[in-house]
Amino acid sequence: MTTADGPTIGLDLGTSAVKGVLMAADGRILRTASRTMVYDQPTPECVECDANRHWRATAGLIRELAEAAPQPVRAITLSGASGNTLLADAAGKPLTPIINWMDRRGVGAALPALQGLTPEAVRRVTGWPCTDRFPLAHLAWMRAHDPARLDAAAHVCMNTDWLLFRLTGQWVMDYSTATTFHLQDQTGRRWHRPFLERLGLRETQLPRLAGSGVAVGPLTPEAAADTGLTTATLAVTGAFDHPSAARAAGITRPGQLLLSCGTSWVGFLPWTDRDALVEAALLCDPFLSDAGGPWAGMFSVSTIGPVIDAYVASLSAPGADRRAQLERFDALAAAAPAGAEGLVIDLASPFRPVDAPPALVARAVMEGAARALLAPLERLRARGFAFQQAVMVGGPGNSPVWPGIVAAITGLDLTVGTAHAGAAGAALLARLGAGKYRGSAGTGRTDGAGRTDRDREVYDRELRGFLPPRLFDVHVHLLDDDSRVPGTEYPPRSCYRKFGCTFTREQYLDWAAEWLPEQELHFNAFGHPGRETDRGRAAAYAGRVSDNRRMFGMALVSPADPAEQVIRWIEEHHLVGYKPYLNFVENKPADEITIGDMLTEAQMAYADARGLAVMLHIPRPGRLADPVNQRDMVAFCRRYPRARIIFAHIGRAYYLSGVLGNLDGIAACPNAYIDTTMVNHEGVLEYAFRRFPRERILFGTDAPIACLRGKSVEINNQYAYLMGEEYEVGTSIFDARGAVKFTTFYYEQLRGIRLASERAGLTRTEVEDILFNNAHRLFTALGATVRGQ
Numbered sequence: 110m111t112t113a114d115g116p117t118i119g120l121d122l123g124t125s126a127v128k129g130v131l132m133a134a135d136g137r138i139l140r141t142a143s144r145t146m147v148y149d150q151p152t153p154e155c156v157e158c159d160a161n162r163h164w165r166a167t168a169g170l171i172r173e174l175a176e177a178a179p180q181p182v183r184a185i186t187l188s189g190a191s192g193n194t195l196l197a198d199a200a201g202k203p204l205t206p207i208i209n210w211m212d213r214r215g216v217g218a219a220l221p222a223l224q225g226l227t228p229e230a231v232r233r234v235t236g237w238p239c240t241d242r243f244p245l246a247h248l249a250w251m252r253a254h255d256p257a258r259l260d261a262a263a264h265v266c267m268n269t270d271w272l273l274f275r276l277t278g279q280w281v282m283d284y285s286t287a288t289t290f291h292l293q294d295q296t297g298r299r300w301h302r303p304f305l306e307r308l309g310l311r312e313t314q315l316p317r318l319a320g321s322g323v324a325v326g327p328l329t330p331e332a333a334a335d336t337g338l339t340t341a342t343l344a345v346t347g348a349f350d351h352p353s354a355a356r357a358a359g360i361t362r363p364g365q366l367l368l369s370c371g372t373s374w375v376g377f378l379p380w381t382d383r384d385a386l387v388e389a390a391l392l393c394d395p396f397l398s399d400a401g402g403p404w405a406g407m408f409s410v411s412t413i414g415p416v417i418d419a420y421v422a423s424l425s426a427p428g429a430d431r432r433a434q435l436e437r438f439d440a441l442a443a444a445a446p447a448g449a450e451g452l453v454i455d456l457a458s459p460f461r462p463v464d465a466p467p468a469l470v471a472r473a474v475m476e477g478a479a480r481a482l483l484a485p486l487e488r489l490r491a492r493g494f495a496f497q498q499a500v501m502v503g504g505p506g507n508s509p510v511w512p513g514i515v516a517a518i519t520g521l522d523l524t525v526g527t528a529h530a531g532a533a534g535a536a537l538l539a540r541l542g543a544g545k546y547r548g549s550a551g552t553g554r555t556d557g558a559g560r561t562d563r564d565r566e567v568y569d570r571e572l573r574g575f576l577p578p579r580l581f582d583v584h585v586h587l588l589d590d591d592s593r594v595p596g597t598e599y600p601p602r603s604c605y606r607k608f609g610c611t612f613t614r615e616q617y618l619d620w621a622a623e624w625l626p627e628q629e630l631h632f633n634a635f636g637h638p639g640r641e642t643d644r645g646r647a648a649a650y651a652g653r654v655s656d657n658r659r660m661f662g663m664a665l666v667s668p669a670d671p672a673e674q675v676i677r678w679i680e681e682h683h684l685v686g687y688k689p690y691l692n693f694v695e696n697k698p699a700d701e702i703t704i705g706d707m708l709t710e711a712q713m714a715y716a717d718a719r720g721l722a723v724m725l726h727i728p729r730p731g732r733l734a735d736p737v738n739q740r741d742m743v744a745f746c747r748r749y750p751r752a753r754i755i756f757a758h759i760g761r762a763y764y765l766s767g768v769l770g771n772l773d774g775i776a777a778c779p780n781a782y783i784d785t786t787m788v789n790h791e792g793v794l795e796y797a798f799r800r801f802p803r804e805r806i807l808f809g810t811d812a813p814i815a816c817l818r819g820k821s822v823e824i825n826n827q828y829a830y831l832m833g834e835e836y837e838v839g840t841s842i843f844d845a846r847g848a849v850k851f852t853t854f855y856y857e858q859l860r861g862i863r864l865a866s867e868r869a870g871l872t873r874t875e876v877e878d879i880l881f882n883n884a885h886r887l888f889t890a891l892g893a894t895v896r897g898q
């Protein structure tokens with residue numbers, strides 16, 4: 110049974126409790142569950158939660174929901190209150206407790222890192238104005254009082270992204286949740302470097318940023334075992350709790366208002382103009398803006414929930430359970446007249462016993478909460494904000510009395526929303542992310558040419574029974590918008606234009622989810638080797654998307670790059686090696702470039718000392734067969750015996766005469782590897798499988814080129830790319846008449862490996878070694894090396 114139509118799980122990581130729902134594909138809530146949050150308070154100012162205890166409680170909640178699922182759970186999303194702080198080491202092991210947003214250790218402290226920083230300046234950048242609480246203050250306090258631990262932390266995060274890491278092994282934070290982290294440039298959707306510099310933080314310590322409802326990836330086997338889910342279940346990015354609840358309540362347009370009643374009572378209003386929200390001193394959330402929709406503003410009546418709880422408890426018999434307390438509270442309030450005979454209770458003040466009949470106290474508490482909402486609503490109306498519809502969610506919304514009181518006092522046209530709205534919104538985001546993950550490209554940045562029936566037939570008949578459950582692609586070009594040199598553009602027929610002039614980790618995973626529906630993909634990535642690429646930024650992006658467990662990164666390196674700079678890229682971004690290119694060599698004819706011209710002695714000395722990988726794109730017209738290259742490849746491996754030298758594209762031997770008799774030299778070098786990237790010639794592959802040590806053969810694709818439709822062919826001891834799409838790749842021949850029904854280079858490469866392995870007599874284990882295990886062993890060892898630096 111597949112997970113395609115399975116239910117989703119949404120969690121609301123609240124301040125007082127973690128709440129979860131199991132949602133059917135048609136939106137019905139099949140099961141709810143919750144766990145109470147437990148805090149430690151080592152000093153009066155500190156409010157903390159043990160991270161491992163938090164994981165166990167959350168995993169147990171997920172298991173309870175998973176066990177109620179009628180079929181495998183398709184996806185899971187975590188939304189929540191956030192605004193907390195956690196430090197972790199490179200393996201994700203917590204170095205601190207989770208410091209809760211209610212923690213006050215930074216209040217009133219003169220923290221040097223925040224000197225001269227005003228709340229309004231913070232609001233302009235991050236959307237929220239806090240400087241004495243939340244992570245900005247927590248981290249400033251650590252910089253002042255615990256700098257060694259802050260510097261030692263490999264990951265600076267919140268509970269949401271740490272739990273996501275526990276589920277997937279990936280460090281990702283959505284834009285909405287990142288708002289409460291107070292370190293994000295909210296309009297630029299990137300980490301705000303001036304704040305990082307104030308705190309002495311490295312960008313590599315922070316998670317990758319992504320939108321809400323983006324599939325991060327499938328669960329790890331360990332997470333599946335802990336939660337009762339499967340490794341086919343996807344984890345999807347969530348949102349701050351109120352934007353999540355708004356999605357469940359249908360509050361998505363200007364003129365609508367969500368009233369979310371929990372620990373704090375919060376008003377949430379979609380609005381198109383972020384500046385108007387900031388000028389109104391509202392807390393600003395990205396909400397739907399990254400997809401062209403509205404931003405959202407929030408006002409908060411902070412922490413009145415615990416005060417209300419104290420009054421509720423005071424009106425019940427000792428030992429009464431929560432349900433009985435609430436039923437009595439509702440009954441008392443219903444029995445009292447409007448206005449509570451003049452009794453007024455200020456919920457901004459701590460609880461105090463009131464000498465009045467219980468019914469009047471209950472009514473006065475409800476009316477006090479409604480009046481607390483009225484003040485900010487009147488202020489907003491005076492600034493031109495209008496509300497045609499309001500929805501109330503949270504515990505008070507379940508009362509038969511309270512919503513009517515709120516409507517009467519505020520003048521709102523009020524309805525009551527779904528129970529467990531925050532968790533329900535998370536479950537909807539899980540369904541959204543899973544749908545994108547299964548689509549042709551969840552980012553919406555491809556030309557929409559997904560798999561055809563003919564492609565599915567290739568997979569079903571030729572690849573499904575052949576491919577192992579995991580693939581490791583050692584040769585991927587990834588780039589985001591920031592990797593490109595400002596003012597440059599890709600050529601009109603560049604393959605990157607097919608993908609919106611980027612090819613991000615998410616785009617590759619989305620593509621692979623459709624084309625390799627039963628495989629878990631691991632990969633090694635680096636930037637695009639062209640003049641359009643800023644190598645430093647490409648190295649930074651490779652580092653951000655790699656975890657050195659499932660995904661790895663390399664730096665593009667030119668001989669013009671000083672060794673000190675290359676070392677800084679490797680160490681700052683935890684990269685596993687280099688990828689030089691012949692087109693980075695200047696002042697020498699391309700036909701005369703040698704391997705030694707592509708890297709300096711200092712660069713290679715560092716790679717050798719660290720045991721890094723160096724992936725070589727062999728120069729010269731004869732490529733692997735060139736006598737100069739034959740000599741230099743062996744000499745290079747012997748000169749740098751601790752470096753792992755990967756000869757890409759089987760030394761660029763795409764046709765048979767280029768490989769025959771030319772592998773023996775490097776086959777005798779124990780640090781030499783070959784990858785199969787863009788080689789779909791079964792004869793070349795068969796020869797490599799017979800003549801090169803199989804434990805040093807690695808699978809690679811050249812994605813995104815491999816995602817195009819086409820096939821490389823041998824023509825008179827040459828090769829050319831027959832193209833089914835009008836993009837340029839090397840020597841391209843485009844089928845302008847559409848006479849041929851192409852599949853992708855990716856499938857053609859896998860077809861070639863299948864045919865070659867059958868002819869060479871490879872065992873099932875040897876096939877899995879080439880497609881996954883060899884690279885996994887190599888890169889896991891490399892990752893451990895750079896993580897330990």
